[in-house]
Amino acid sequence: MKIEKFEAYKVFFTSDTHFNHAKIIEYCSRPFSEVKEMNEVMIANWNRVVQPDDHVFHLGDFAMGGVEEWNSILNRLNGKIHLILGNHDLRTVSQGCPERFVEVTMQKIIIIGKRQILLNHYPLLCYSGADKKTWQLFGHVHTNKNNIGSDAGRLQLLFPTQYDVGVDNNDYTPVSFEKIRDVVIRLKNNKKIEGEYNHRKEHQELAERYANVKLDRIPPRSEWYTVEELRAELHKEIIELYSKDGNTILG
Incomplete structure (x- = not known):
């Protein structure tokens, strides 16, 4: 697996946007009246923080629909977009991968500064370097303050160096490396205390x-x-x- 290095100020992360997915509004109690409003708000939030030459790592469950529906969203988004496949993405990607993505992969390790970061759609119970130098960013679980799903209890077992970059956990906006770094430092300090x-x-x-x-x-x-x-x-x-x-x- 090739490990690439990126500059901290030019990298963003997100997951579980579920563009075009009307039922996700009900499932995750999203504050939108209908799917068009959800799409427009998330596109505006994305372009507000991401510049055209920034890298965005999307950790899966991008959108519902086929390649044409995906392209209608992708063509409106800033940045160089890397897709880490989620469970809802497999059907569309099997029909043909949108060229707008820089890459499409199941998992990826990147380095920012001296920090190694493992990217996967799912939160992992254990992984190499979890207690030391490696952070893990994930999606899938739609973390929010009212999370009562079947995975809620297991999330208490996560390391303080794991973070859900999904939109439900980050104001429906891609999150910067700097913000994630601040959150992880706070979580590690809280864990120590x-x-x-x-x-x-x-x-x-x-x-x-x-x-x-x-x-x-x-x-x-x-x-x-x-x-x-x-x-x-x-x-x-x-x-x-x-x-x-x-x-x-x-x-």
């Missing part, structure tokens, strides 16, 4: 359990040789107590 909070909370709960343990036997004073030995004896009692229930938490 959440992890530190959970770590502190776990230790606090452990300390409370430790302090509230009622021992079966307190060593008599005659056995108290030093404070350290007393602590060791108490520690031993606590371990034995928890071991009875198979819930040993101290070692």
Whole structure:
């Protein structure tokens, strides 16, 4: 797979536009009265941010209809458009691929600055570099604040370096690399803060359990040789107590 490099200020991402798809308005609660209004708003939003020489990576589910219907939309859009195929695109592309696209592929890896980015229509559960240098951009799931679809629960498992570039998640407008970078940095920071909070909370709960343990036997004073030995004896009692229930938490 060829990995290409792009300049950050000349790259945009989007997905799941579903041009000409009337039912998507109802399915995703889009704020449009009918499909013509939806098409016109998304075309205007696209051309407002994308210049003719910019690159736009569309991560699938571009439009309904055949090649002619696709071309009627594509010919009105700015930019050099790369299509990462979505599940709704396969039928039209099998009939003939519109020449307006720079490329059509199932998946692509690009580099912007020092950042490697994996592009796929679907959010991936795991992928190489997920915990380090590689971000993954996706669509398909139509993320929005009222998302209650069958995939909603699984989206909680995503890495903070994964982001839905679909129009439902980005004001029906292609999103710039700079905005995605800011979002990912914020998500990573929130994840770090959440992890530190959970770590502190776990230790606090452990300390409370430790302090509230009622021992079966307190060593008599005659056995108290030093404070350290007393602590060791108490520690031993606590371990034995928890071991009875198979819930040993101290070692």
